[in-house]
Amino acid sequence: MPASTPKSSRRVFLSGAAAVTAYFWIPKPIKGYTAAELRAMTIDTKVKPGISKWDLDTPALCVDLDKMEKNIATMQATLKKNGLASRPHTKTHKTAAIAKYQMATGSIGICCAKLSEAEAMVANGVDQILMTTANPSKSKIRRAMAISKAHRGFIQAVDEEQNARDLSAAAKEAGVVADVVIDVAVGTRSGIPAEGALALAQVIDKLPNLKLRGILSYDGGGQHAKGFPQRKERALTSLAPNVQTYEAMKKSGLNMEIFSGGGSGTYNIMQLIPGFTDVQVGSYLFMDMQYLAIGSESGDPVYTDFAPSLTVLTTVMNNRFPGRLTTDGGAKALTLNTPHAGVIGEPGMDYDAGSDEFGGIRFTTPPSREYKIGDKLEVIVPHCDPVVNEYDQMYGIRKDRVEVVWEITGRGKSQ
Amino acid sequence: MPASTPKSSRRVFLSGAAAVTAYFWIPKPIKGYTAAELRAMTIDTKVKPGISKWDLDTPALCVDLDKMEKNIATMQATLKKNGLASRPHTKTHKTAAIAKYQMATGSIGICCAKLSEAEAMVANGVDQILMTTANPSKSKIRRAMAISKAHRGFIQAVDEEQNARDLSAAAKEAGVVADVVIDVAVGTRSGIPAEGALALAQVIDKLPNLKLRGILSYDGGGQHAKGFPQRKERALTSLAPNVQTYEAMKKSGLNMEIFSGGGSGTYNIMQLIPGFTDVQVGSYLFMDMQYLAIGSESGDPVYTDFAPSLTVLTTVMNNRFPGRLTTDGGAKALTLNTPHAGVIGEPGMDYDAGSDEFGGIRFTTPPSREYKIGDKLEVIVPHCDPVVNEYDQMYGIRKDRVEVVWEITGRGKSQ
Numbered sequence: 001m002p003a004s005t006p007k008s009s010r011r012v013f014l015s016g017a018a019a020v021t022a023y024f025w026i027p028k029p030i031k032g033y034t035a036a037e038l039r040a041m042t043i044d045t046k047v048k049p050g051i052s053k054w055d056l057d058t059p060a061l062c063v064d065l066d067k068m069e070k071n072i073a074t075m076q077a078t079l080k081k082n083g084l085a086s087r088p089h090t091k092t093h094k095t096a097a098i099a100k101y102q103m104a105t106g107s108i109g110i111c112c113a114k115l116s117e118a119e120a121m122v123a124n125g126v127d128q129i130l131m132t133t134a135n136p137s138k139s140k141i142r143r144a145m146a147i148s149k150a151h152r153g154f155i156q157a158v159d160e161e162q163n164a165r166d167l168s169a170a171a172k173e174a175g176v177v178a179d180v181v182i183d184v185a186v187g188t189r190s191g192i193p194a195e196g197a198l199a200l201a202q203v204i205d206k207l208p209n210l211k212l213r214g215i216l217s218y219d220g221g222g223q224h225a226k227g228f229p230q231r232k233e234r235a236l237t238s239l240a241p242n243v244q245t246y247e248a249m250k251k252s253g254l255n256m257e258i259f260s261g262g263g264s265g266t267y268n269i270m271q272l273i274p275g276f277t278d279v280q281v282g283s284y285l286f287m288d289m290q291y292l293a294i295g296s297e298s299g300d301p302v303y304t305d306f307a308p309s310l311t312v313l314t315t316v317m318n319n320r321f322p323g324r325l326t327t328d329g330g331a332k333a334l335t336l337n338t339p340h341a342g343v344i345g346e347p348g349m350d351y352d353a354g355s356d357e358f359g360g361i362r363f364t365t366p367p368s369r370e371y372k373i374g375d376k377l378e379v380i381v382p383h384c385d386p387v388v389n390e391y392d393q394m395y396g397i398r399k400d401r402v403e404v405v406w407e408i409t410g411r412g413k414s415q
Numbered sequence: 416m417p418a419s420t421p422k423s424s425r426r427v428f429l430s431g432a433a434a435v436t437a438y439f440w441i442p443k444p445i446k447g448y449t450a451a452e453l454r455a456m457t458i459d460t461k462v463k464p465g466i467s468k469w470d471l472d473t474p475a476l477c478v479d480l481d482k483m484e485k486n487i488a489t490m491q492a493t494l495k496k497n498g499l500a501s502r503p504h505t506k507t508h509k510t511a512a513i514a515k516y517q518m519a520t521g522s523i524g525i526c527c528a529k530l531s532e533a534e535a536m537v538a539n540g541v542d543q544i545l546m547t548t549a550n551p552s553k554s555k556i557r558r559a560m561a562i563s564k565a566h567r568g569f570i571q572a573v574d575e576e577q578n579a580r581d582l583s584a585a586a587k588e589a590g591v592v593a594d595v596v597i598d599v600a601v602g603t604r605s606g607i608p609a610e611g612a613l614a615l616a617q618v619i620d621k622l623p624n625l626k627l628r629g630i631l632s633y634d635g636g637g638q639h640a641k642g643f644p645q646r647k648e649r650a651l652t653s654l655a656p657n658v659q660t661y662e663a664m665k666k667s668g669l670n671m672e673i674f675s676g677g678g679s680g681t682y683n684i685m686q687l688i689p690g691f692t693d694v695q696v697g698s699y700l701f702m703d704m705q706y707l708a709i710g711s712e713s714g715d716p717v718y719t720d721f722a723p724s725l726t727v728l729t730t731v732m733n734n735r736f737p738g739r740l741t742t743d744g745g746a747k748a749l750t751l752n753t754p755h756a757g758v759i760g761e762p763g764m765d766y767d768a769g770s771d772e773f774g775g776i777r778f779t780t781p782p783s784r785e786y787k788i789g790d791k792l793e794v795i796v797p798h799c800d801p802v803v804n805e806y807d808q809m810y811g812i813r814k815d816r817v818e819v820v821w822e823i824t825g826r827g828k829s830q
Contacts, residue, residue, distance in 0.1 A: 321603040
């Protein structure tokens with residue numbers, strides 16, 4: 001695989017995107033519909049047909065529905081071929097409507113990173129939930145067991161003996177036997193180190209109000225390792241102790257029906273892990289500049305497995321300084337993640353969202369056209385998860401028209 | 416003034432804070448009240464007295480009310496002495512309740528960065544608004560003129576002739592003569608360069624439905640220049656062309672009752688600018704790690720003019736890896752801004768919020784005490800404005816007890 005920098009892969013990709021989107025065109029005059037106006041035109045989330053995405057007030061978070069649906073189909077087809085299931089992570093989209101679509105298209109459940117996010121999903125009709133984070137306080141444990149009691153598809157991660165005992169006590173108090181998985185650490189962020197996991201499993205197996213379902217092991221950083229061979233090598237190496245633990249648990253007669261983990265960067269690698277059952281993919285829906293830079297199995301420096309469906313529309317505020325444009329999408333619209341946002345159709349532009357309220361674009365080669373104040377740009381976001389978390393709604397777009405307005409159900413649910 | 420790095424000033428400050436807060440103490444057991452539970456206990460935003468901040472579910476955004484009120488009093492006293500007014504920027508707090516408190520304690524109005532933020536303030540009873548950003552589209556111009564019609568305290572920034580003509584046309588359509596100020600650029604982000612501003616002012620002066628009130632000039636980057644002498648030098652230098660323009664406008668008989676700008680880093684410098692009327696301060700309410708590092712007029716490497724009132728409470732999730740703690744406050748709770756969040760009472764800890772859902776703390780010197788899973792930490796945020804924008808509510812704390820729950824009225828209003 002040829003070496004590539006994020007910059008070169010961004011340039012390659014954005015030029016490619018411009019070529020693919022042959023219908024790339026900005027109509028005038030734009031109208032500037034606000035979120036409130038669009039909600040007023042909406043019946044059961046479906047928007048009155050015909051409104052162009054270019055007419056949205058900006059910054060606007062948009063998802064191209066054809067692309068997102070194709071990404072989901074690609075994921076499901078690949079996993080089916082490889083004998084794995086998908087249990088997508090809602091930390092990416094935070095949107096009950098999307099979780100429901102994932103469930104309807106073959107996912108076996110969803111994952112939630114925070115308890116308040118899980119509560120928001122449950123309250124909106126999504127209840128096959130793997131809570132991937134152990135709950136660190138007794139109040140959160142009680143809330144988790146309340147979900148478990150009401151929704152039998154709820155599975156709670158646990159990573160410590162005291163936490164397991166507290167969970168069992170709360171489950172008893174709630175009158176349930178609660179499903180749990182052990183979070184077996186990869187790295188030093190969360191979970192129990194692999195060498196301690198078997199002993200914890202044996203403790204859990206004897207606790208009266210917990211039912212062990214298996215383990216989870218998630219290597220967050222491993223998703224973005226650049227180059228497919230590098231990601232594969234890292235996944236096999238970093239999970240090796242966890243596989244040993246998994247096998248020791250199985251050998252000792254424990255129930256190991258779940259071995260969950262992986263993500264959008266390793267979805268086509270995890271079938272190589274013995275016993276592995278399902279991937280906790282999230283970003284495959286949307287893509288972003290970070291994922292586009294990780295490279296494909298084919299050796300392409302751009303990650304082409306999934307199409308970038310998530311974009312932010314932004315408006316030019318100032319064009320009077322040579323080699324620069326100021327837009328209305330800053331850090332509150334795009335976050336400070338890197339690589340920078342990529343302007344579709346303008347591979348020569350560098351978009352810096354480092355200012356809270358304004359985007360700062362610089363270019364050294366001339367843009368494809370002259371940009372006037374009020375003109376709009378569409379950008380691929382740096383990192384999808386935290387960008388989605390900045391918005392109250394997401395516009396579902398099909399063929400450049402607004403089809404739905406989705407409330408971002410779990411926005412700000414970081415508790 | 417002694418040279419200082421952000422790291423050294425952070426250490427100095429956080430040790431100092433630990434010494435000052437002699438009552439620093441975390442009670443057990445914590446209860447973990449959710450935002451919904453607290454809202455249920457709230458009458459007219461006032462919370463049933465007695466709930467400790469340590470009982471809040473985390474991550475929780477808190478403001479110490481005694482400190483914030485003292486910061487406001489300090490600002491008002493200094494400005495009064497220097498003959499300036501305050502027109503605080505709501506982009507920092509996004510909270511109508513705080514804007515009302517600022518108005519009640521002597522501010523002449525507020526500033527808004529985005530039109531949707533201004534609309535949220537107007538809808539919540541705050542209507543003396545200087546809209547500091549020019550509105551780039553006809554739809555936004557119409558919305559701005561709708562505010563102008565209903566609220567005579569509304570003033571709109573303008574930075575371009577066509578924009579001024581569109582504004583005047585929309586004002587005519589709305590049946591108002593709208594107050595405007597010219598945004599005269601400092602740097603290359605927004606506004607009209609100083610040399611073109613007089614001509615624009617003369618155009619505006621002749622437009623039938625606009626009334627010129629003066630100019631604004633904001634140097635965002637200048638607020639964080641390290642060292643008081645450096646900030647002073649930068650303010651005087653960067654604004655020199657704008658002062659010339661201001662004086663030329665005045666000489667030509669234009670109405671120049673407003674010359675607005677400056678911020679929390681230059682509030683005690685702007686009185687040196689001829690004709691200057693009011694400062695657009697925001698962060699003085701809260702402080703953050705960025706401002707603490709800019710240094711005081713006294714030469715102290717820590718900026719001590721205002722007390723850090725804004726904090727995030729976070730919970731320890733994992734303590735089993737040597738020299739590390741994992742918390743529940745990641746990039747969605749604290750943003751990626753630098754310097755990193757500062758853990759109060761633990762100057763030896765480095766808090767990296769680079770992970771979306773988790774905070775990663777490292778320490779090489781032993782912490783002041785052992786931290787167990789479920790224990791809480793209180794951190795000063797990296798940069799207050801975008802952190803506030805991550806939360807739906809802010810807890811007002813007095814003497815470590817929750818006094819009010821404020822809705823963050825303008826959260827996510829980046830349009």
